[in-house]
Amino acid sequence: MRAALLFGREDMRVVDILRPAPGPDEALVRVVAYAPYGTDIGHYTNRGGRYARAYPYGVGADFSGIVEAVGSEVTHVRPGDRVTALALNHCGKCAWCVKGVTNLCLDAEAISRARQACCQQFTIVAANKLALMPDAVSFEQGAMLAGVVVALNGFELMEVDPARPLVVIGVGAMGLAVIATAAAMGIGTIALGGTGGRVDYARALGARVLPLESYGTMVTSEALAISPNGFDQIIETTCSDWGLKQAVEVAGRLATIGVTGGGALPDCVWDIVLRQLRLVGISCGHHQQQALDLMASGKLKLDTTISRRFTLDQAPEAFALLAGREAADIGRVIIEIGAA
Template sequence: MRAARLHGPADLRIDDIEIPTPGPGEVLVRVLAYSPYGTCLGVYLNRGGRYVTEYPIGIGADFSAEIAALGPDVTGFEVGQRVTAQSLDNCGTCANCSAGRTNLCLSPDLGRYVRQICAQDYALVSVRKLCVMPDGVSDEAAAMITGVVDALNAFDKLGLPEGSPVAIVGVGAMGHGAIATARAIGLKPIAIGGRGAKAGMAGELGAERVFRINAHGEDVSPAVLEAFPAGFAGIVETSATEWGMEQAFKVAAPGATIALTGGGALPVTNWDIVNRELHVVGVRGGPDQARALRLIAEGKLDLSPTISARFPLEQAADAFALLTGDAAKDVGRVIIQIAR
């Protein structure tokens, strides 16, 4: 089968490898579509040497697929079903899993993050990660839901009343997902950041205001606070960058909750948090992929306006070059069409 594999940073090639056989607890899927997002780009470039320890390695994350074969002990699924998968595996039986917090599985083997590989004709997936796609969800839509799943987790933690404004910092794939999700569940998203067409897409997805940056790293918090002097009670930081975290803390109202999806050291001290009684919460994926798919199936959430280009698997390297090149500020989601 064809497989897009990295042989070094930014060295993505199409290799011919064997089709794997599903073992216990596994399902073999025929991949239909794959859409890279920020973490995939980090793997592609191996930013800071933190993503890849050896080459060659496959790549992937969000995908849609159909079941091609079941492992020997798998029940509850059928060959031919259209499926997608959560990013994190889980045991299904620990205290957190039993409480519905499968993204925080306590199993030492399953709780660690193992990257899904899906930029290839067939992929192995843990059956515990699978979710059947409703009829109203397209293959492309299902390949873009990580930002939606993360956002639902973040908004649950924020606990904002319906109709509340919420600041979304960053307008990449994760930011766009958060903006569309906020609108779908009745919040009023205010987008912070972005240049070019990406910022325009934030408005198309339902952002009530978009505070664009003119240059990388520009501080737009003064403009945001001029328009919203009290700051925001809820902020979701989606860029996982130093700039994004600084913006998030600067626009936070006293007593606000700031949801972080990644990044390095906080740009504030303990006393800054204490004096403003801020709540800082982490968002590690999310447990409710089915809810994300329902919002799409019901027509409440549509990320198709963010699709900038489509490539066949043979041109996966071109897709990643576009997403990481000079034109990236004008590029939203890219769909890699895998099924032939």
């Protein structure tokens, strides 16, 4: 069968390879449509050496096709079925999978299983990732499923209010999917990004777009001109430092920022995405009275952490102590400056 493989950085060649056979829990699918995302382009350019692995290898995860053959344990799809698949693997048995939240699968072995490569005539897929496509869904639409799934998950996790604008950072493959899904759900969007024709695609979907003069420029002041106190629901889709910075700068007080996944993210941010963590900024708040009440109740034992008391004249000694190695052994220090 014909397959587009990467043989090195920006070295893609279409070659003949052996058609694989499905394992017991796998399906062999004849690929009809494949829609590349930014992560696939990251593999192609091997941006920052981040994607380097043993060449050659096949690319792409988001596709649709027709089941050609299935393994012995596969029952929910049959040859001839029109199907689409997600990129992430799951076990189907752990507590999260049983609840249907397969993207939070706890089975390390299942989720580390090799993903399908779909820029080729046939692909092997873990059969539990396949979904049947209704007749009204075209193969092209089915190949673009992942962005819509991400968007719907984001709207739910972020508790997006359809009555307020949703800011979308980026108008690439994921950004357009978020904007289109928002439009379908009656959510208005303001998109930040785009230097060329992608801006028109975003506008045609109904977004108000603030394009960039050139790649990497900031448009936060234009956005804040629309809403001087910032926005309260923002989805970042570029997986870049630029995008995260834009998202934070246009965020108002107590805003919710959703971050979508992509290979270009720093590892720690990627972990936040995959485990759907909620990273909450916490400043010293407005709870003085509650704190004082806790102290007065006697339930709060913070005073037991005081290990040393100094006078004002002893302040240099106190600072030397706190800055030195002995600091590891002491709790809080109080400098008694005046008489009570």
